Amino acid sequence: KLEEGKKLTPKQQLKAQKEEEKEEKQRQKDAAAAAKAAKALEREEVAKLEEEEKAAKVSIHKSFESKLEQHAVRATPLGCDRSHREYWLFPGRDRRIFVCEPVDPPKAGEGRVKLTAC
Numbered sequence: 129k130l131e132e133g134k135k136l137t138p139k140q141q142l143k144a145q146k147e148e149e150k151e152e153k154q155r156q157k158d159a160a161a162a163a164k165a166a167k168a169l170e171r172e173e174v175a176k177l178e179e180e181e182k183a184a185k186v187s188i189h190k191s192f193e194s195k196l197e198q199h200a201v202r203a204t205p206l207g208c209d210r211s212h213r214e215y216w217l218f219p220g221r222d223r224r225i226f227v228c229e230p231v232d233p234p235k236a237g238e239g240r241v242k243l244t245a246c
Contacts, residue, residue, distance in 0.1 A: 136144065197219060206215040206225070214228040 205216040208214045212230040216226045
């Protein structure tokens with residue numbers, strides 16, 4: 129480094145100038161590395177927050193579905209067969225299919241009804 133009050137030879141001045149340039153380049157490299165590390169850390173934090181937000185949404189969705197299943201009874205009619213038995217799908221964990229027998233047996237000559245899926 130250049131010292132005040134001392135006369136340096138041109139060779140010493142050149143050497144001091146090169147050292148200062150080298151130190152400046154090193155400071156720039158360090159600053160770039162620090163900026164890169166900060167960006168990487170920020171990306172990690174954003175990814176972590178997004179993952180936590182996604183997990184929270186999934187948890188809320190599951191909780192909502194669970195509560196809805198407890199209070200709502202919505203059956204899906206699947207169709208009926210040629211003996212006029214009706215097939216119903218009830219939601220829930222068990223997802224059961226129920227068969228309802230007709231009260232009056234079908235009369236002769238009635239057309240066939242195919243089983244249809246919904």
